[in-house]
Every structure is written in C-alpha cells, then in structure tokens.
Amino acid sequence: MGHGWEGAVLRLLRARDFTLTVTASERLAPDYVRLRVTDGGLLDASGTLPTTWVRLWFRRNGRPHQRAYTLVDPDLASGTFSLDFALHAGTAADWARAARPGDTIEATVHGTPLNPPRPEPGHLLLIGDAAALPALNSLLDAHPGTPATVWFETRGPADADLPVRVRPGPHTLLPVPRERAGERLVEEVRATLPRYLGAPEDAWAWIACDTTTTRALAAHLRAVLPAPRRQVHAQGYWRP
Numbered sequence: 001m002g003h004g005w006e007g008a009v010l011r012l013l014r015a016r017d018f019t020l021t022v023t024a025s026e027r028l029a030p031d032y033v034r035l036r037v038t039d040g041g042l043l044d045a046s047g048t049l050p051t052t053w054v055r056l057w058f059r060r061n062g063r064p065h066q067r068a069y070t071l072v073d074p075d076l077a078s079g080t081f082s083l084d085f086a087l088h089a090g091t092a093a094d095w096a097r098a099a100r101p102g103d104t105i106e107a108t109v110h111g112t113p114l115n116p117p118r119p120e121p122g123h124l125l126l127i128g129d130a131a132a133l134p135a136l137n138s139l140l141d142a143h144p145g146t147p148a149t150v151w152f153e154t155r156g157p158a159d160a161d162l163p164v165r166v167r168p169g170p171h172t173l174l175p176v177p178r179e180r181a182g183e184r185l186v187e188e189v190r191a192t193l194p195r196y197l198g199a200p201e202d203a204w205a206w207i208a209c210d211t212t213t214t215r216a217l218a219a220h221l222r223a224v225l226p227a228p229r230r231q232v233h234a235q236g237y238w239r240p
Helices: 002-010 042-046 091-098 130-142 155-163 180-196 211-222
Strands: 018-030 031-037 051-058 063-070 072-075 079-084 104-109 122-128 148-154 172-178 203-208 232-235
Touching: 018 042, 018 079, 018 155, 031 091, 051 091, 063 079, 063 091, 072 130, 079 091, 079 130, 122 130, 122 172, 130 148, 130 203, 148 155, 148 180, 155 172, 172 180, 180 211, 203 211, 211 232
Parallel strands: 122 148, 122 203, 148 172, 203 232
Antiparallel strands: 018 031, 018 104, 031 079, 051 063, 051 104, 072 079
C-alpha cells in the first residue's frame, strides 16, 4: 500500500521497506500481546543492536498511519523477531488484536538504534512503562551482569505480570503504579535514586515514558549526574 507523504519523505531519506509475516500470537497479559514475525530481510538491513526499532504501517480511515515499535528477541539466523503491543484503543492495537498467522504488515527501517554507552557503565538506571518494555528489556539483555535499577511504571495489576527481564542479583525492579499522570513516578525516582545511585560518575540513565514524565525525569537526572550529555538518554514514547 502507499505510505502517503510520510513514506515519500522516508524514501528520499533512503529508508527501506519490508513485509513482515505473522507466525504466532501470544497474550502476555489481558491487554498486552506479542506477535512473532518473519522479517522479510529486515534484520540484514537494521542489525540487532539494543532498542532497534521499525515503523509499522496501518490504514486509518483509508489513509496510511505509522507507529514505531522496538524489535523483541531478533534472531538473525532465522530471520525472525517479535513485536509487543499494549492493547489500548487505537488502529495499531486493533490490528494486533486481530492478527493471525499468515497476516502481513509493512515495515520501514529508518534511523539508527541507540549506540551502547561508552565506557561500559558501572550501573544502569532504567525508567520506563509498558510501552517501553521491549526497549528496556533489550538493554537488560545487552548488559546481563551490570548492576541495574529499573523503575517500571504500571497502569494496573496486569502490568505487574509483564516480563521485565531483571536478573536476580545484579538487577533491582521497582514497580511504581501510574498515578497523577506520572507524577508519582517522578516522586519515587527522586526519593529512591540516592539509595541506588552508587558512584554517580559510573551511572548511565535511560528514560522512556510519556513525554511530560520523561522530560521531568530527564531534568532531574541531568542535574544529579556529573556528565549529563553522556550519561542520560531520554525519549518520550507517547503523549498522554
């Protein structure tokens, strides 16, 4: 299908299009589904660095509509990966609910994934929610032995069962209920950060929540860490 003016701009920027095919669907929680797909050659083009993402194309009211999704468990050898969908109201969620093996979706690769922090951090400070779970898990998988503190914002009891890939010993998971449009998460991070920070010069922070909460948390971490341009990566994943 055509991708409209956004697709035209991406083509000018040398983005590449691929067709993904659904092979399996798994409900991880009542409102969270994981789809396994074949990549149509996408992994050869994108690589498998942590937080690698693609744009998926849907139709809404007859017009192209795109959203970004992080690859989950990419396997270059088999040419497969998974995609996770939080099932709120929306075009992408509706497609994911109904997706069955054999269904296809078009994807565009453009942009680069997050480069691994250098030098290797002594402690990871990871802050996210269900929308950021695939990217958050990819960072935990990339640094399985690095001490990490994870503040995970939950929308309800079902989110507490989502698979945050913390390892016993080096990783600490701190679930935080979403309250007051994210203000509770900001308060909890500010209050508990001194307990987990350790040596500030060795820390690396990654923040991906709603845009307002991400902005507030990034400002706090940049004020606390001695080299904020190198030590803090923040990106708002959605708007309230």
